[in-house]
């Protein structure tokens with residue numbers, strides 16, 4: 001079976017300025033991918049290229065085995081998308097918008113739609129142009145979720161949600177991923193949320209995917225080493241890459257990538273000291289990788 005998403009040698013640039021440079025990535029059924037990157041790193045550009053909204057200058061994206069710029073109605077029905085700026089029909093009510101959308105979606109789940117309308121308190125009979133930003137975002141998420149997509153792409157889906165709605169939304173995502181093996185990619189600057197639900201991370205930096213893999217492996221790779229030593233540090237410490245070094249007299253704190261737990265004993269021998277390994281959360285890792 002082909003991968004749900006296959007990104008092959010993908011490059012995008014605007015007016016000669018490179019935004020994505022030769023990206024390689026794949027996503028399989030059931031992957032929940034946190035797409036991370038600073039403002040302007042290219043997250044929206046990547047998500048929109050995955051969806052086939054633009055033809056890349058180099059390379060291609062394949063969705064369910066077909067070039068994303070050539071997918072047909074059947075594949076489109078298997079995708080749910082929450083854009084950064086919603087595309088709701090201003091003059092309709094949420095009820096009308098949901099009804100209209102459901103008509104074109106053979107897999108529409110009316111029970112899920114009813115449940116979300118009620119738990120998210122969607123004002124069904126108010127015109128969409130009178131809704132609050134958060135209410136619009138909830139409706140936009142419902143349109144993406146309620147037809148049981150195989151692939152769900154969410155670009156900053158929670159920016160306007162209150163903490164309660166955010167938590168409810170995350171619970172829905174976890175359930176959907178677990179029950180239906182849906183592939184989910186979502187970008188958000190609320191990294192703690194992503195850490196709760198994602199099992200993979202794509203981290204965009206300098207036009208490339210600096211990390212593409214398991215969240216747990218990333219958390220094992222980027223760590224802080226604390227130790228005390230009167231010796232000068234050797235020029236190389238195995239294959240560790242030091243991201244940041246702090247020293248107060250004999251106390252060292254090194255933030256490193258490529259950490260491998262089996263190196264601890266030999267490093268302790270090399271530095272003639274005990275080392276305390278501190279594991280970081282995803283937000284700290286993101287900050288360290290952008291120092």
Ligand SMILES: Nc1ncnc2c1ncn2[C@@H]1O[C@H](COP(=O)(O)OP(=O)(O)OP(=O)(O)O)[C@@H](O)[C@H]1O
Pocket residue numbers: 014015019037038039040041042043044045046
């Ligand atoms: N249509 C376009 N024309 C010209 N430049 C563009 C276009 N779309 C995006 N860019 C540029 O590409 C870069 C990446 O933009 P993009 O919106 O993908 O970033 P992002 O990671 O989603 O940012 P944010 O976190 O702020 O939403 C930015 O420098 C942006 O100015």
